[in-house]
Amino acid sequence: MDHRLVKVDGMELKISNPEKLLFPHVSKWEFILTYYRLAPYLLPYCRDRALTTIRFPDGVNGKSFYQKNVPAHRPDWIETKRDGEVEYVLLNNAPTLIWLANLACVELHVSFNTIHDPLMPTELVFDLDPSVPDFLRVVEVALLIRELLHKLNLDGIVKTSGASGLQIYIPLEPRYTYEQTRKVGKFISHYLAELHPALVTVERMVNKRGNKVYFDYLQHWHKKTLIAPYSLRAVPEATVSTPLLWEELTPELTPKQFTSANIFDRLEKKGDLFADGLRKKIRLDDILQFIERHRL
Incomplete structure (x- = not known):
């Protein structure tokens, strides 16, 4: 059979x-x-956000391409939002998700803001990437970030990227611009890089990082995207970007352990670990005032 007809929500x-x-x-x-x-x-994490997909028409071992613009031949019920020259798909319902999946859109990357507040991110996100295949170093950096956040009267929630790193989300009250969140991200990343120079780097050039963990605070910006929670990743294991409990950040942790084969057992046992965390909106006023006073 070369095709199947299915009905999704009508x-x-x-x-x-x-x-x-x-x-x-x-x-x-x-x-x-x-x-x-x-x-x-x-x-819930994709709704009303600009979507960028990575398509693999011949499978994850074949060629791929990024797609921001909605494909020309699309059902008239697909919701979109134009931003300049790009008309983005809005992944707001299950039929749209299945339509994208049929196009072999394996990875789903979403903006940090919704279409309703294009200049205000809904959370501040830190993206941690290893420079060598040693995930323990990523775990160590994530725990150092949380320790620092607590000292600043802040907190975050964490998920795997599904590929090789971790991502820490600080859910925000809808009052901060990207310029303000960039100041906070820059301060925290540079502070940790100075405090732990053998472990953390903000160096963008891969060949200059050595074995350090890259603290990417620059990715968090207007019109940039990050892999959505529960998106699959284009690796042979069919991994899933998975929310974690902080207690799960142990030496044994690896993002390869959460896959399409076991994610539903995990969800049945633990539920959506991001749901409660993202409801607790945080204010950045104190740290922004500190940065301003010290002109950091």
């Missing part, structure tokens, strides 16, 4: 080549079913 969709392998052990049909089951968890 919308009829044609699934092409359902038996094609998108991952070494995951067919396109299994991939689509995974996203359908993940929809209740994934959609």
Whole structure:
């Protein structure tokens, strides 16, 4: 069979080549079913945000391409939002998610702001990437960041990138601009890099990082994106960007352990660990005043 017809919330969709392998052990049909089951968890973090997808029409071992603009041939019920020359898909419902999955949109990257407040991010996010295959160093840096956040009367929630790193979210009251959040990100990242020079770097050039963990505070900006919570990643293991408890940041942790094969057992046991955390909105007034006083 080269296609299947399915109905998702009343919308009829044609699934092409359902038996094609998108991952070494995951067919396109299994991939689509995974996203359908993940929809209740994934959609709240994508709703009304500019979406960038990475498509793998021949599977994750084949060629890929980024797509920001909505494809020309799309159902008329697909919601979009134009921003300059780009017309973004709004991933607001399950039919849209399945339509994207049928296009082999494996990775789903979303903006830090909603379309309603384009200059105000809903959270401040720190992206931690290892320079060598040693995830323990990423765990160490994440725990150092949380320790510092507590000293600043702040806190965050953490998830795997699904690839090689960790990402820490600080949910914000809707009152701060990207310029203000950039000041906070720069202060915290540079402070940790100076305090732990053998472990943390803000150096963008990969060949100059050595074995240090890259604290990427620059990615958090207007019109930039980050992998959405519960998005799959284009690696052979079909990993999922997965929210964590801070207690799970142990020497044994690896992002490769959370996959499309086991994510639903985890969700059944732990639920969505981001849901409560993102509801606790945080103010940055004190740290912004400190930065301003010291002209940092």
